[in-house]
Every structure is written in structure tokens, then in C-alpha cells.
Amino acid sequence: SQTIHQWPATLVQPVGSPLSLECTVEGTSNPNLYWYRQAAGRGLQLLFYSVGIGQISSEVPQNLSASRPQDRQFILSSKKLLLSDSGFYLCAYGQGGQPQHFGDGTRLSIL
Amino acid sequence: GENVEQHPSTLSVQEGDSAVIKCTYSDSASNYFPWYKQELGKGPQLIIDIRSNVGEKKDQRIAVTLNKTAKHFSLHITETQPEDSAVYFCAAKTGANNLFFGTGTRLTVIP
Numbered sequence: 001s002q003t004i005h006q007w008p009a010t011l012v013q014p015v016g017s018p019l020s021l022e023c024t025v026e027g028t029s030n031p032n033l034y035w036y037r038q039a040a041g042r043g044l045q046l047l048f049y050s051v052g053i054g055q056i057s058s059e060v061p062q063n064l065s066a067s068r069p070q071d072r073q074f075i076l077s078s079k080k081l082l083l084s085d086s087g088f089y090l091c092a093y094g095q096g097g098q099p100q101h102f103g104d105g106t107r108l109s110i111l
Numbered sequence: 112g113e114n115v116e117q118h119p120s121t122l123s124v125q126e127g128d129s130a131v132i133k134c135t136y137s138d139s140a141s142n143y144f145p146w147y148k149q150e151l152g153k154g155p156q157l158i159i160d161i162r163s164n165v166g167e168k169k170d171q172r173i174a175v176t177l178n179k180t181a182k183h184f185s186l187h188i189t190e191t192q193p194e195d196s197a198v199y200f201c202a203a204k205t206g207a208n209n210l211f212f213g214t215g216t217r218l219t220v221i222p
Contacts, residue, residue, distance in 0.1 A: 006154075043115070043200060043212030044155070059209065090154050098143060098204050102154030 003027060006091045006103030014111050019064075019078040021106050023091030026072065031093040033074040035066055038088040038105070047089075050074060086110045113138040113205045117213025124191050125221050132216045134201035135183040141211075143204035144177060144184045148197045149215075155200055159186070191220045 006023045013019060025031055032051055036044040046059045048066035056066050063082050067075045074091055089106045092099035114137040124130045136144075142163040147155035161168045161175045161184065168175050172191075177184040188195055198217050202210040 043117075043202075043214045044210075045212075046209050049209075092154070098145065098210055100157055102147075102156065104152070104154045 004091060004093055004101055004103045006106060008106060009104065010107045010109075012109045012111060013081050015083055016080050019076070019081050019085070019108070021076040021089055021091075021108075023074040023076075023103055024072055025074075025093045028072070028093065028095070030071060031095060032097065032099070033068060034092040034094070034099045035064075035074065035076050036090040036092060036099075036102075038090060040087075044090065048076070081110050083110050113141060113203055113211040115201060115203050115211045115213045117201050117216060119216060120214065121217045121219070123219045123221060126191060126193060128191055130188045130191050130195070130218055130220075132186045132199055132201070132218070133183060134185070134203075134213050135181075136203040136211075137182065138203070138205045139179075139182065141203040141205040143210075144175070145202050145204075145210070146175060146186050147200045147202070149200065150197045158199075188218075191218075193220050193222050196220045 003026045034049045035047045038044050050056050050068045053068055064078050091103040094100035117134045145160035146158050148158045149155040159170050159173050159175050161177050172189045174187040196219050198215045200215050201213040204210050
């Protein structure tokens with residue numbers, strides 16, 4: 001069966017510190033992978049998507065970057081976190097051009 | 112770009128009653144309209160979707176309708192149960208790899 005793992009579930013980081021969130025997918029090959037951010041009371045905003053290893057598309061300019069070192073691994077990073085980076089980050093995967101399955105998210109708080 | 116509006120933001124219904132959530136979209140090129148259910152502390156889960164060549168789709172107690180002319184689509188839940196309580200998101204797909212999400216509806220089913 002297909003599953004998606006995302007960790008950590010919660011994270012508290014100081015301003016200016018680096019970030020690394022990891023997402024892995026099982027049970028599927030060559031999926032499209034996505035990173036979304038969900039702000040309180042708002043919908044999901046697409047940050048990055050990837051159609052293959054090393055292929056990253058960015059949807060919004062920001063302080064974050066993404067990488068896909070393996071087919072089923074997607075990493076969200078930052079060199080220096082800002083207060084505005086606080087939020088709920090969701091990884092997702094799908095076949096056929098839209099996200100179908102989401103992870104349980106990482107709640108990131110910047111102090 | 113696409114703009115998706117969702118109403119109402121909160122909805123309370125008695126157990127057994129029906130619930131209706133409505134969304135409008137702006138880009139007439141949008142061709143895929145999924146609905147997601149998000150339970151507390153979890154990622155969104157796809158519950159039903161509809162493509163632009165279909166006017167209505169039903170899956171047990173859940174149905175979605177699409178009016179392409181008016182550019183709106185709706186989620187209908189009949190015979191609501193307490194476990195239907197969650198936040199529901201609509202979305203519209205335009206372009207290759209992006210979904211534009213509504214801002215969510217918090218549904219509460221009162222036993």
C-alpha cells in the first residue's frame with residue numbers, strides 16, 4: 001500500500017537557525033511530490049513541486065528551498081529561518097498532475 | 112491566477128441533517144475539482160473529486176456538483192454523523208501541477 005511519512009510532527013526553532021523537514025513515500029514509483037504551507041485560517045499554498053529526482057519547481061519566492069535526492073524523498077530546507085516561516089507544512093504526492101495524498105504535516109514555530 | 116472562494120467558513124448541523132459547502136472559481140480553464148477532509152492534527156485527505164466534463168458525482172453519503180457556466184461547485188453530505196466533523200477544503204486545478212485551495216469550512220455535527 002502507498003504511504004507517506006513526514007517528520008518531525010512539531011518543531012520549535014529560533015530565528016536565524018537552519019531547517020530541514022523530510023518526507024518519504026512508500027509503495028509508489030516516480031511520484032510527483034509537493035510541499036505546501038497552511039497558514040491558520042487559510043487554504044494551502046503550494047511552495048514546491050517535483051516531477052523527478054533533482055527537478056524542483058518553485059511557486060512562490062521565499063526563504064525556503066527544496067531538494068529531491070531520491071525518487072521518494074523530498075526535503076524542505078532553509079539556511080536562516082524568519083518569523084514569517086512559522087506555519088503548518090504539508091508534504092504530498094500524486095500521480096497525474098495533482099496531489100492526492102498528504103502527510104500529517106509539521107507544525108513549525110519560530111521564536 | 113486562479114482564485115477559489117469557499118463558503119461558509121463554519122457550519123454546524125444536527126446529526127442526520129445535510130451539509131452543503133460551496134466554492135467558486137475564477138479561471139474558466141480549471142478542469143479538476145477535488146475536495147479534502149482534514150481532521151485535527153492530520154493532513155488533508157482526498158474524499159471526492161470531479162472533472163469538468165461531469166456535472167455530478169456521488170459516493171455513498173457524499174456528492175459533488177459542478178456548474179461550469181457559473182463557475183461554482185458544491186459538496187453535499189447527507190445523513191451527517193459526528194465523525195464527519197472536520198475542516199473541508201475545496202480546490203481547483205489549472206495548469207500542470209498546481210491546485211488552488213479554498214480557505215476551508217469547519218463542519219461540526221452535533222450529536
